[in-house]
Amino acid sequence: MGHPVYGSTSSPQPLARGSGQWLLVAAGDPDTADLLTTTLELAGYRTGAAGGGAEVARRLVAQRFDLVVMDAELPGMDDLAQGRFKPAYRPPVLLLAACESLARLVPEIGAGERDYVTKPFRIAEVLARVKVLLRDAGDGGRRGGRLDHADLALDDSTCRARRGGRALDLTPAEYRLLRHLLVNAHKVLSKEQISRYVWGEFRGDNAIEQLVSRLRRKVDPGGPALIHTRRGFGYWLGESPEDA
16 A cells, blocks of 8 residues: 555543444555454454455445445445445445545445544544544434534535535535534533544644634624634534524
8 A cells, every 4th residue: 555554552542442333444455454453343343344345345235334444545446436236224434545535435335424534544543533433323313414503504414514505615624523513502612522523632733723713714704603712611603692
């Protein structure tokens, strides 16, 4: 493979753990596949493996997996993009990608929750994103559906958001932030809570302030502000009292 993938399993926080869910690891490079399957099994998941697109299709038809961890450079990706297989359950997908883009995700596999981790990846971040995807997939039937607040709507089936009649051009990180704010509407979320949801780790150096600022510029122009700061505490989404 063209990108190193080995990362440290050390983390200042306990690593996220599973409870026996089935994960399909799709990676053409044997070292990558071994690293992921071994780590995921040690973290409490059960795993299956596939080395190419056609094998992924066969495994999903034959068995129900709760999530797919897929390398963006998996051989036979065209087989998936053009395939007509019909698995009984379409699991969420975590893509291991060389750049911040959802464009190469395979919609035929993941019709609902989709996410990515950039390469070279860190094991702690992979485990954190897996946990979030599994949690969201079982979150009150929201998977593949819509989240709405006032004139703001987010559609998990297409990973797109709109405010009124205006489409919002969001990056993956902005999409995750907006989703987290919508699910927790009117609840103040700390910078650490937001950071761990968006990136699977806490990031300082004003990373959250910059992300929130970019999202505000896309969501709030032309209408009452929906994203607010509670100084010293964090951020929340909803109508301000003066706009109610």
